Amino acid sequence: MRRSAAPSQLQGNPFKKPKFIPPARSNPSVNEEITKQNSDIKLLEVAASKNTFLQSQNDPRICSFNLPTEESAREINHGDNYREKCLEASAMRTLDPHHTDSLVMLRPDNNHQWMFNRNCFPIVDVVVDPHLVYHLRPHQKEGIIFLYECVMGMRVNGRCGAILADEMGLGKTLQCISLIWTLQCQGPYGGKPVIKKTLIVTPGSLVNNWRKEFQKWLGRERIKVFTVDQDHKVDEFAKSPFYSVLIISYEMLLRSLDQIKSIKFDLLICDEGHRLKNSAIKTTTALISLSCEKRIILTGTPVQNDLQEFFALIDFVNPGILGSLSSYRKIYEEPIIISRQPSASEEEKELGERRAAELTCLTGLFILRRTQEVINKYLPPKIENVVFCRPGALQIELYRKLLNSQAVRFCLQGLLENSSHLICTGALKKLCNHPCLLFSSVKEKEHSSTWDENEERHLYEGLISVFPADYNPLTVTEDESGKLQVLSKLLAAVHELRPAEKVVLVSNYTKTLDILQEVCKRHGYACTRLDGQTPISQRQQIVDGFNSKYSSDFIFLLSSKAGGVGLNLIGGSHLILYDIDWNPATDIQAMSRVWRDGQKHPVHIYRLLTTGTIEEKIYQRQISKQGLSGAVVDLTKTSEHIQFSVEELKNLFTLHENSHCVTHDLLDCECTGENRTGDSLEKFPISRNCQLGPQQQKSNSLKPLSMSQLKQWKHFSGDQLNLTDPFLTRIRENVSFFFQNITNQTTSI
Ligand SMILES: Nc1ncnc2c1ncn2[C@@H]1O[C@H](COP(=O)(O)OP(=O)(O)OP(=O)(O)O)[C@@H](O)[C@H]1O
Numbered sequence: 001m002r003r004s005a006a007p008s009q010l011q012g013n014p015f016k017k018p019k020f021i022p023p024a025r026s027n028p029s030v031n032e033e034i035t036k037q038n039s040d041i042k043l044l045e046v047a048a049s050k051n052t053f054l055q056s057q058n059d060p061r062i063c064s065f066n067l068p069t070e071e072s073a074r075e076i077n078h079g080d081n082y083r084e085k086c087l088e089a090s091a092m093r094t095l096d097p098h099h100t101d102s103l104v105m106l107r108p109d110n111n112h113q114w115m116f117n118r119n120c121f122p123i124v125d126v127v128v129d130p131h132l133v134y135h136l137r138p139h140q141k142e143g144i145i146f147l148y149e150c151v152m153g154m155r156v157n158g159r160c161g162a163i164l165a166d167e168m169g170l171g172k173t174l175q176c177i178s179l180i181w182t183l184q185c186q187g188p189y190g191g192k193p194v195i196k197k198t199l200i201v202t203p204g205s206l207v208n209n210w211r212k213e214f215q216k217w218l219g220r221e222r223i224k225v226f227t228v229d230q231d232h233k234v235d236e237f238a239k240s241p242f243y244s245v246l247i248i249s250y251e252m253l254l255r256s257l258d259q260i261k262s263i264k265f266d267l268l269i270c271d272e273g274h275r276l277k278n279s280a281i282k283t284t285t286a287l288i289s290l291s292c293e294k295r296i297i298l299t300g301t302p303v304q305n306d307l308q309e310f311f312a313l314i315d316f317v318n319p320g321i322l323g324s325l326s327s328y329r330k331i332y333e334e335p336i337i338i339s340r341q342p343s344a345s346e347e348e349k350e351l352g353e354r355r356a357a358e359l360t361c362l363t364g365l366f367i368l369r370r371t372q373e374v375i376n377k378y379l380p381p382k383i384e385n386v387v388f389c390r391p392g393a394l395q396i397e398l399y400r401k402l403l404n405s406q407a408v409r410f411c412l413q414g415l416l417e418n419s420s421h422l423i424c425t426g427a428l429k430k431l432c433n434h435p436c437l438l439f440s441s442v443k444e445k446e447h448s449s450t451w452d453e454n455e456e457r458h459l460y461e462g463l464i465s466v467f468p469a470d471y472n473p474l475t476v477t478e479d480e481s482g483k484l485q486v487l488s489k490l491l492a493a494v495h496e497l498r499p500a501e502k503v504v505l506v507s508n509y510t511k512t513l514d515i516l517q518e519v520c521k522r523h524g525y526a527c528t529r530l531d532g533q534t535p536i537s538q539r540q541q542i543v544d545g546f547n548s549k550y551s552s553d554f555i556f557l558l559s560s561k562a563g564g565v566g567l568n569l570i571g572g573s574h575l576i577l578y579d580i581d582w583n584p585a586t587d588i589q590a591m592s593r594v595w596r597d598g599q600k601h602p603v604h605i606y607r608l609l610t611t612g613t614i615e616e617k618i619y620q621r622q623i624s625k626q627g628l629s630g631a632v633v634d635l636t637k638t639s640e641h642i643q644f645s646v647e648e649l650k651n652l653f654t655l656h657e658n659s660h661c662v663t664h665d666l667l668d669c670e671c672t673g674e675n676r677t678g679d680s681l682e683k684f685p686i687s688r689n690c691q692l693g694p695q696q697q698k699s700n701s702l703k704p705l706s707m708s709q710l711k712q713w714k715h716f717s718g719d720q721l722n723l724t725d726p727f728l729t730r731i732r733e734n735v736s737f738f739f740q741n742i743t744n745q746t747t748s749i
């Protein structure tokens with residue numbers, strides 16, 4: 001597997017070295033890859049040089065020579081070594097078309113020159129710094145070319161926006177850094193830099209990750225980045241000529257909007273930008289108000305799930321391109337939605353499909369999405385397990401009691417307010433994590449002044465009597481929770497069998513994390529923690545500490561809601577999802593934190609579910625058609641957005657005490673749970689939740705599984721005797737059923 005250090009770690013001071021000598025050239029596998037990548041690039045170069053010949057000889061504003069004059073070169077040269085080298089490289093390529101060590105951008109066409117080269121500068125090739133090119137994956141090279149063409153207005157006349165919607169872990173950060181560095185040094189017209197200042201807006205927990213990525217790929221010297229925090233205000237950036245990149249969180253952006261507006265930014269990047277899909281919300285309005293034309297949205301979440309949200313994202317990057325919202329609705333949204341209803345006539349279907357194709361065609365020019373498969377080959381094997389844990393005796397008893405409560409009965413009769421079922425489901429979920437969580441909730445509510453009128457009274461009444469009289473929620477007993485027992489054994493197994501490996505332990509609830517932390521402490525496992533309470537300024541430090549090979553931490557406790565998005569936790573190779581979220585995107589996000597570029601060990605993922613309970617139901621919902629077509633496949637959707645029919649609620653509020661695995665029962669599988677070996681997953685593409693229709697349904701990588709896919713996973717009951725997985729063997733006693741899937745399998749895992 002190819003593992004190479006970042007250029008910054010290899011280079012030292014770039015300005016002192018006239019030539020970049022790749023450090024790992026002696027490594028044959030690296031060479032092999034370079035040769036392969038270079039063949040792709042040749043194609044581009046040919047395209048670029050062909051383009052030169054297409055340039056008009058007649059129009060005085062269109063310049064047909066390639067090399068910058070000495071004068072123009074001097075004008076654009078700010079004493080920067082790399083800029084000099086850009087021009088040299090450009091000249092070399094023109095002289096030697098077979099020079100292949102560079103990534104060259106497309107030259108502007110006549111029209112572009114008409115619009116943007118009024119001063120008639122000579123046309124020069126724009127090349128990406130070979131320091132970076134050496135490390136780029138093929139899909140990243142394509143991505144940079146795409147971003148360049150978009151922000152230069154070469155793809156859609158006069159529009160400079162782009163959406164890079166690559167799936168998680170594909171290196172969207174590096175692609176942007178490469179673009180910024182390229183545009184900051186060069187441009188096609190006389191080599192004059194295209195941008196001076198860039199604004200990057202990102203979730204708080206990623207501000208320092210961006211800084212780190214800049215350093216990783218470019219060192220500290222090439223680009224000066226400024227991160228905004230409590231002690232470093234936007235004003236400082238505005239006053240200094242030193243910095244060219246400002247990195248700020250969405251929250252800080254709102255607070256410092258006036259200062260930001262007073263600075264002229266040439267490029268705006270919104271990381272995890274799916275949050276901009278509602279143009280009514282404050283952040284979006286603030287960002288729209290910035291005058292910068294070159295706008296990029298980065299997101300790992302599919303963007304075509306909802307046509308209205310889609311409009312907002314498109315309209316943000318390329319304002320007005322789809323017309324007004326009302327005309328968009330008429331022309332695209334309505335016919336497309338009508339055509340997808342079962343009652344649609346042939347004509348309506350035809351019209352809807354035509355409009356969907358039109359919309360895809362238009363927006364496809366500036367949206368790029370690649371799926372995780374493109375980097376699978378650079379990653380170690382991934383062993384994913386869904387583990388159905390037997391509930392403890394107290395859990396079962398309490399569960400029955402909750403299901404018999406007045407609140408649940410009212411819910412089923414439709415007698416309660418719309419979202420009251422959430423209180424019931426919330427209680428059941430707590431119980432699955434650990435009975436003590438429920439105990440604490442009841443006690444807390446009992447003592448509150450509103451207890452008597454409280455809806456929760458109908459749910460909790462009589463519950464305390466089920467707990468032992470001397471029950472103490474502070475001394476967490478592992479036996480009381482099926483999942484906690486499994487977790488405890490799993491941690492012991494990893495600790496013993498793979499002492500050099502680490503574990504990321506994820507929950508949606510901080511109170512659950514408290515319990516898990518307590519258990520870790522009890523067993524003497526060193527752990528670190530990141531949740532909503534962790535100050536943003538400390539987050540990157542915590543992540544770096546864990547990822548470092550010198551760290552003594554064995555466990556990273558992560559609250560998925562607080563910090564799942566965008567983090568790299570490659571120091572861990574085992575990830576345990578302790579509880580399940582209604583929204584599959586939250587879980588997928590969390591699971592993607594460890595199986596990423598830079599991971600050295602095979603990755604083991606464990607999703608813990610309590611057999612027969614609401615957790616299985618939520619899982620089924622995640623993987624069934626219903627879950628996919630509902631409103632829950634993107635991160636911003638929470639359980640409040642889900643509406644349930646009474647039938648669904650009935651199912652949700654049923655405890656299946658006699659099944660090894662209700663999910664398996666639903667699969668229509670002939671096996672009896674005796675080690676069914678599934679076929680390769682790749683053969684079973686599933687449909688994507690995309691309102692733009694089937695033409696978008698290309699891949700099946702990072703989205704919830706479907707039932708039929710799950711059936712193809714290896715699956716077996718806990719009683720299965722010949723388990724080969726050493727970790728599963730250790731927990732089988734408490735497990736009624738397993739599903740397992742291995743990606744990138746090699747002989748030893
Ligand atoms: N070409 C590469 N070679 C080695 N490592 C890489 C390469 N590209 C990216 N990486 C590393 O891969 C990790 C993931 O990259 P990054 O955080 O940019 O992903 P992302 O696309 O933003 O994902 P997410 O949607 O989860 O935020 C980072 O640690 C990054 O440094």
Ligand SMILES: [Mg+2]
Nearest residue numbers: 172173271566
């Ligand atoms: Mg990212």
